[in-house]
Amino acid sequence: MKGNIVPTGREVFLNNKEFIVSKTDINGRIIYVNREFMRISGFVEADLLGKQHNIIRHPDMPRGIFKKLWDVIAKGDECFAYVKNICKNGDHYWVFANVTPDLNRHDEIVGYFSVRRKPNQQAVDYFAQLYRQLLQAEQQAGTRGALDASSALLNQVIDEQGFDSYESFILSH
Ligand SMILES: Cc1cc2nc3c(=O)[nH]c(=O)nc-3n(C[C@H](O)[C@H](O)[C@H](O)COP(=O)(O)O)c2cc1C
Structure with a gap:
């Protein structure tokens, strides 16, 4: 299914009480959705169970953001991110995501959780333009240099x- 979805440009909005949750295995394959x-x-x-989470990736999302996400969570830390996701019909929705590792009793990472909530509009406006710049940098660099x-x-x-980490940068918006 991935790659066949044509973006419509139509946005769907979450309300304050809607939380979009998924759980993956250690490789990012979806094992639970609410x-x-x-x-x-x-x-x-x-459509979703057993699939890679990039099944809902929107083409406007830069690769660099997901690299950052995986670098942080694979170390066992939580990660926050503003993400634009695609719907099955090509519509899209913005979320503020909190991705956390799922640890077993030996403190080993066995998977990840993501809880996504309605983002504030100012942050969406900021990250939409930042992602346009990142995507442009990726396109100019070509496939090999994109990341x-x-x-x-x-x-x-x-x-x-003036931020010393990606986390403080994200949380300031
Ligand atoms: C728990 C969890 C939740 C994720 N949620 C999303 C998501 O909502 N949207 C998304 O595009 N990628 C999400 N990802 C990241 C994907 O695994 C993947 O890195 C990203 O879609 C880019 O994929 P690609 O580089 O293979 O195209 C999530 C990963 C994890 C571990």
């Missing part, structure tokens, strides 16, 4: 704004 996830995205369990170019630009923006 009802809100299915209602808002239009996918059903059969480095977008990571470098993201780190530069974080630095220029």
